[in-house]
Amino acid sequence: MFALVDGNNFYVSCExxxxxxxxxxxxxxxxxxxGCAIAxxxxxxxxxxxxxxxxxxxxxxxxxxxxVALSANFALYGDMSERMMxxxxxxxxxxxxxxxxxxxxxxxxVRDVTRRAWAIRERIARGVxxxxxxxxxxxxxLAKLANHIAKDAERKxxxxxAHLARVCNxxxxxxxxxxxxxxxxHVGDIWGIGRRISKQLNEAGIANVWQLxxxxxxxxxxxxxxxxxxxxxxxxxxxxxxxxxxxxxxxxIACTRSFGxxxxxxxxxxxxxxxxxxxxxxxxxxxxxxxxxxxxxxxxSPFRPGPRYSRAILVPLxxxxxxxxxxxxxxIKGITRIYEPGYQLIKAGVILLDISDRAIVxxxxxxxxxxKDRSALYGALDKLxxxxxxxTVHVASTGIDSDSARWGxxxxxxxxxYTTNIDDIPIARC
Amino acid sequence: MAGxxxxxxxxxxxxxxxxxxxxxxKLLVPHPACTFLVKSGGLSMKDAGIDDGDLLVVDRYMKAxxxxxxxxxxxxxxxxxxxxxxxxxxxxxxxxxxFPDIIPHDGQTxxxxxxxxxxxxxxxxx
Numbered sequence: 001m002f003a004l005v006d007g008n009n010f011y012v013s014c015e016x017x018x019x020x021x022x023x024x025x026x027x028x029x030x031x032x033x034x035g036c037a038i039a040x041x042x043x044x045x046x047x048x049x050x051x052x053x054x055x056x057x058x059x060x061x062x063x064x065x066x067x068v069a070l071s072a073n074f075a076l077y078g079d080m081s082e083r084m085m086x087x088x089x090x091x092x093x094x095x096x097x098x099x100x101x102x103x104x105x106x107x108x109x110v111r112d113v114t115r116r117a118w119a120i121r122e123r124i125a126r127g128v129x130x131x132x133x134x135x136x137x138x139x140x141x142l143a144k145l146a147n148h149i150a151k152d153a154e155r156k157x158x159x160x161x162a163h164l165a166r167v168c169n170x171x172x173x174x175x176x177x178x179x180x181x182x183x184x185x186h187v188g189d190i191w192g193i194g195r196r197i198s199k200q201l202n203e204a205g206i207a208n209v210w211q212l213x214x215x216x217x218x219x220x221x222x223x224x225x226x227x228x229x230x231x232x233x234x235x236x237x238x239x240x241x242x243x244x245x246x247x248x249x250x251x252x253i254a255c256t257r258s259f260g261x262x263x264x265x266x267x268x269x270x271x272x273x274x275x276x277x278x279x280x281x282x283x284x285x286x287x288x289x290x291x292x293x294x295x296x297x298x299x300x301s302p303f304r305p306g307p308r309y310s311r312a313i314l315v316p317l318x319x320x321x322x323x324x325x326x327x328x329x330x331x332i333k334g335i336t337r338i339y340e341p342g343y344q345l346i347k348a349g350v351i352l353l354d355i356s357d358r359a360i361v362x363x364x365x366x367x368x369x370x371x372k373d374r375s376a377l378y379g380a381l382d383k384l385x386x387x388x389x390x391x392t393v394h395v396a397s398t399g400i401d402s403d404s405a406r407w408g409x410x411x412x413x414x415x416x417x418y419t420t421n422i423d424d425i426p427i428a429r430c
Numbered sequence: 431m432a433g434x435x436x437x438x439x440x441x442x443x444x445x446x447x448x449x450x451x452x453x454x455x456k457l458l459v460p461h462p463a464c465t466f467l468v469k470s471g472g473l474s475m476k477d478a479g480i481d482d483g484d485l486l487v488v489d490r491y492m493k494a495x496x497x498x499x500x501x502x503x504x505x506x507x508x509x510x511x512x513x514x515x516x517x518x519x520x521x522x523x524x525x526x527x528x529f530p531d532i533i534p535h536d537g538q539t540x541x542x543x544x545x546x547x548x549x550x551x552x553x554x555x556x
Binding site for chain 2: 020082083084123129342418422428429
């Protein structure tokens with residue numbers, strides 16, 4: 001049995017935790033590289049703003065609809081994520097941090113799951129200020145679906161029964177009720193089913209999830225793939241995807257592992273983190289992306305005796321990159337910074353954030369045909385910058401941070417680093 | 431030296447070695463994931479020992495009681511005051527006679543953002 005805990009409109013919720021004035025207003029958070037909406041408050045969604053909408057297309061809503069557009073404040077989101085994750089870990093004996101705002105919890109041996117999920121949700125809402133949705137199911141795919149139901153039941157009244165809002169447990173449901181939920185869910189809303197496959201399924205007469213669970217496994221495997229077959233098995237309640245074994249999410253790439261035995265020294269920690277960082281970089285290159293930030297974390301077990309430790313740090317990359325060496329170097333910098341001796345660490349991980357499409361970067365370079373290997377170009381850029389100092393030459397669309405010279409936009413619209421920089425902490429009127 | 435108990439016989443010189451050094455964070459912060467630092471701005475809590483510019487340790491998990499010092503949200507702004515909660519009446523009180531109480535008017539709510547658990551005055555910038 002699994003739970004999926006995720007923060008609602010996470011980046012926006014982080015901003016609202018420190019700016020009560022943003023509550024109830026439409027808010028979007030923009031990516032650093034290309035000024036697209038990467039998080040939207042419910043009010044912004046209701047204005048029709050789509051995920052990935054370019055800023056220039058929604059700018060007018062600032063005047064007509066009170067929209068607030070903010071630049072991404074990854075230092076804040078990374079820290080708030082770590083706070084949320086450490087509380088979410090209290091739900092069960094195993095946790096897999098899947099992305100900056102979602103984690104799967106293994107629930108083996110946990111009694112009274114639904115009540116406990118409500119308690120954890122309340123703890124995160126009160127203690128960190130982030131509203132969460134929690135989905136519970138016998139498989140990871142069903143937990144993910146339960147999470148989708150928990151969120152939609154809250155945000156879109158009428159889409160699902162109201163009593164499933166916020167916390168939805170599919171594993172303690174009468175079969176008829178579960179079937180009705182599966183019938184009310186479109187196949188495109190299932191974890192791992194993209195737009196293309198969802199279209200093909202519709203053409204084959206499979207529109208809702210219940211129909212998909214009734215499909216013949218052999219046919220699914222032959223016409224589509226083993227991966228889709230696995231999804232169908234999971235939807236039928238047969239667990240095929242273990243913790244830490246699934247396709248990475250698009251907007252961030254996490255690589256985390258529990259250690260076989262607790263680790264206390266820095267050297268093996270550096271080794272582990274380097275390995276995660278290089279594996280994450282490979283995934284990143286495979287999906288043709290570049291990352292702007294590396295988050296590194298490590299923690300002790302919440303279930304073992306002994307002193308507790310849980311820390312994370314966000315290390316910005318000099319420029320968005322998929323270069324293993326640069327990413328590993330940043331990850332090592334991060335783990336060295338947060339390391340403290342004397343703790344039995346059972347887990348560490350690396351999360352790549354602020355991911356954008358390398359193709360977009362190339363397109364805007366406008367240097368001829370697409371798909372050409374740009375590594376020579378990047379190499380030349382690096383050489384020039386090494387020789388003449390940082391930021392001498394850079395790709396126009398990537399907006400290199402030389403330590404202080406940032407895009408105007410990034411600085412104007414970024415809220416303070418409330419939790420990671422002593423000069424940026426909130427001021428309360430006395 | 432804190433925490434060592436007096437026993438019969440000679441104290442072991444190594445006794446301190448087996449102890450873990452006191453850690454300010456652990457002493458001041460029971461809920462690290464829910465604790466935030468906030469800077470005080472103003473003099474309304476002077477008689478509670480909070481001066482302008484002090485660092486405040488704020489626990490958002492802790493439940494506020496009557497007479498807790500809290501960070502509250504009033505008209506979308508953070509303010510630090512004593513929480514007064516008696517006979518169903520809620521108001522915010524300053525610790526400085528020159529500041530009036532904040533009494534919510536109709537339709538206005540006072541939201542407690544967190545409980546101030548400690549105030550830190552820094553005499554040396556580290």
